[in-house]
Every structure is written in C-alpha cells, then in structure tokens.
Amino acid sequence: MFEVVRKQEMAKGTIIRFEIAAPKIAQKILAGQFVILRVNETGERIPITVADVDKFGGTITIIFQVVGKSTALMRSLDVGSFIKDVVGPLGKPAHVQKVGTVIAIGGGTGIAILHHVVKAMKEAGNFVISIIGAREKEMLILQDEMNLISDELVIMTDDGSYGQRGFVTDPLKKYIQERNDIKLVYAIGPIIMMKNVCKITEKPRIETMVSLNPVMIDGTGMCGGCRVKVDGKTQFCCVDGPDFDGHKVDFDELEKRNSMYLKQEKDSLLFSIR
Numbered sequence: 373m374f375e376v377v378r379k380q381e382m383a384k385g386t387i388i389r390f391e392i393a394a395p396k397i398a399q400k401i402l403a404g405q406f407v408i409l410r411v412n413e414t415g416e417r418i419p420i421t422v423a424d425v426d427k428f429g430g431t432i433t434i435i436f437q438v439v440g441k442s443t444a445l446m447r448s449l450d451v452g453s454f455i456k457d458v459v460g461p462l463g464k465p466a467h468v469q470k471v472g473t474v475i476a477i478g479g480g481t482g483i484a485i486l487h488h489v490v491k492a493m494k495e496a497g498n499f500v501i502s503i504i505g506a507r508e509k510e511m512l513i514l515q516d517e518m519n520l521i522s523d524e525l526v527i528m529t530d531d532g533s534y535g536q537r538g539f540v541t542d543p544l545k546k547y548i549q550e551r552n553d554i555k556l557v558y559a560i561g562p563i564i565m566m567k568n569v570c571k572i573t574e575k576p577r578i579e580t581m582v583s584l585n586p587v588m589i590d591g592t593g594m595c596g597g598c599r600v601k602v603d604g605k606t607q608f609c610c611v612d613g614p615d616f617d618g619h620k621v622d623f624d625e626l627e628k629r630n631s632m633y634l635k636q637e638k639d640s641l642l643f644s645i646r
Contacts, residue, residue: 373454377431381447383511387437387481388447389423395430397460403492404466404485404583404615407432408591410457411449416442419588421614422460423484423514424491432458435484435513462591463614466581470497471555475547476522477503477540477569479561483514485583486560491521493558499523503543505561509534541568554578559618563627570618582618584609586630601625 378391397407406421424433438447449455466489474493478486483504494500500521505528506512512527512534519525526543527535536543540561548554559569560583573580586609588598593611600607601622607613 373456374458376449376451376453376455379449379451382435382513383437383506385438385447387435387511387513388443389433389435390446390449391426391431391433392455392458393430394432394458394460397458398425398427398430398432401425401432401461402465403468403488405461405463406591406614407434407458407460408462408588409434409446409455409459411442411445412456415445415456417589417591418442418446419462419585419591419610421463421485421488421583421585423487425488435481437481459591463610464612466492466558466583466615468492468496472498473501473551473553474498474556474558475501475503475544475554477544477557477559477561477565478518479505479540479565480507480511481513482559482561482565482583483512483518486558487514487517487521489558489560489583490518494521494523501547502526503528503540505529505535505540505565507531539568540565541572544569544572548572548576548578556581557618558582563623563630566618566621567623567627570621570623574619580618581615582621583614584616584621584626585614586626600629 375393380389409418420434422432423435476490501524502522503526507530557573557580559566566582586598589595591610593608598609603620
C-alpha cells in the first residue's frame with residue numbers, strides 16, 4: 373500500500389498532482405522513467421511517468437489528467453488515502469549528458485514529464501531553454517517549477533490568454549533561425565505536437581527525442597499493447613522506451629492506435645459520475 377501524502381488540484385480540477393510515499397522507488401527512479409499504479413483490487417493498471425522525486429523524503433510525484441473511470445477514481449483519493457499498487461521504476465531513463473544548448477518542449481500534461489527531464493538536463497550542465505504550452509491559462513501547469521530549473525522559459529497558449537499566443541512550435545522555429553548552437557530538442561505532449569516538432573527539426577538535423585505514451589497494459593513487454601513503429605521496426609514503449617528518436621517514429625500509426633479507446637474512456641467516465 374502506498375500513501376498519498378500530498379494532493380493538489382490543477383487546471384480546473386481536471387489535472388491532479390499526487391505525492392506518494394514510495395521510498396524504494398524514489399531511491400532508484402531516474403528522469404524519463406514511469407510507474408504503473410492500481411488504485412484498488414479491481415482497478416486497471418495505469419502507467420504514469422514520474423514528474424519529480426524526493427529521495428530524502430522517499431516520495432515520488434505524479435501528475436495525471438482525468439480522462440476515464442480509473443483516473444476519476446484516483447482523483448477521489450484524499451491525503452492519507454492509499455493506492456494498492458505502485459510498480460517501478462519501469463522503462464529506460466532519458467539519456468542525459470552535457471551536450472550544450474537543449475530546447476525542452478512540453479504541451480499539456482506532458483509538462484509534468486518534461487519537468488523531471490529538464491531538472492536532470494540542467495544538473496548535467498546544459499543550457500536549457502524550455503517552451504511550455506496549453507490551450508488556455510487555466511490549463512497551464514508547473515510554470516513556477518519550470519521557471520526555476522530553466523535558463524529561459526517561453527510560455528504559449530492557443531488563445532493568447534497568457535504568455536504568447538500560438539503553438540510551442542512557433543518559438544522553436546524562431547530559436548532555430550536565431551541560434552546555431554542547439555544540440556538537442558526534447559519534446560513531450562500531444563502526438564500532433566511532437567510530430568510537428570520533429571518536422572521542424574528534421575531539415576536542420578537537430579537531434580530530437582520524444583517521450584511516447586501509447587496504450588499500455590503490463591509494462592514488461594509481454595502484452596505488446598504499447599508497440600510503436602520506429603525506423604520501420606516494431607518497438608515496445610515499456611521496455612525499449614518511452615524515449616525514442618523522433619525522426620524515426622511513425623506518428624501516424626501511433627495516433628491511430630492511441631485513439632482506439634477514446635470513446636470507451638469517455639463513456640466509462642460518464643457512467644462513473646451518474
């Protein structure tokens with residue numbers, strides 16, 4: 373059993389932040405890795421990439437969006453409640469080394485994953501430019517935290533209600549035009565966002581890594597549910613990723629697979645609140 377020691381409702385209560393007591397996981401987990409949670413005995417397995425870790429306090433931070441019955445159930449937990457299972461660390465950690473100038477891009481809840489990676493990139497001695505975006509101001513998360521660990525921070529909103537109006541790809545184009553020292557771009561967020569980032573960085577041949585979140589079940593490579601096509605070959609996100617060379621990912625196939633159960637998720641959420 374794993375205790376929820378802190379809870380914060382973010383983005384109109386649709387995005388939730390938990391700090392969970394998990395000392396053994398906290399000692400080992402690295403940026404980019406994930407855990408799989410099960411709220412109770414009958415709950416489904418939910419993979420979530422860790423947003424932060426406190427090794428001294430023995431806690432991990434997860435941030436999730438309420439999209440279906442299971443995440444709605446998680447939202448109902450209060451401080452002092454217990455999650456039945458938290459398994460991890462899973463997946464390969466982000467490849468972090470000192471390369472120079474790094475542009476880190478996060479959209480929506482992808483900013484949560486980006487936070488842990490940017491911390492590691494900064495600690496490795498890189499100059500980190502972070503670009504984060506959301507549909508509107510109320511949906512933006514971790515602005516203060518990202519500001520603390522970034523050398524430069526650019527905020528974008530689709531509607532212009534905060535920061536600059538536009539998409540995260542807009543300042544990326546500008547930086548590429550103005551700088552010739554960008555060694556790495558790291559992107560995490562909606563599939564279409566990551567796809568467009570990779571299109572922009574492909575011609576100037578800037579190494580671009582993306583963190584993928586396909587449908588996942590067991591997290592050990594046995595079920596095959598999280599398969600993705602990378603450089604024409606089948607890879608499993610849970611054991612081969614979640615980070616991949618963005619220029620080699622088949623985003624069209626990934627988008628089709630990830631949209632397979634959207635209706636069922638929405639239906640289960642509606643049913644659970646009736």
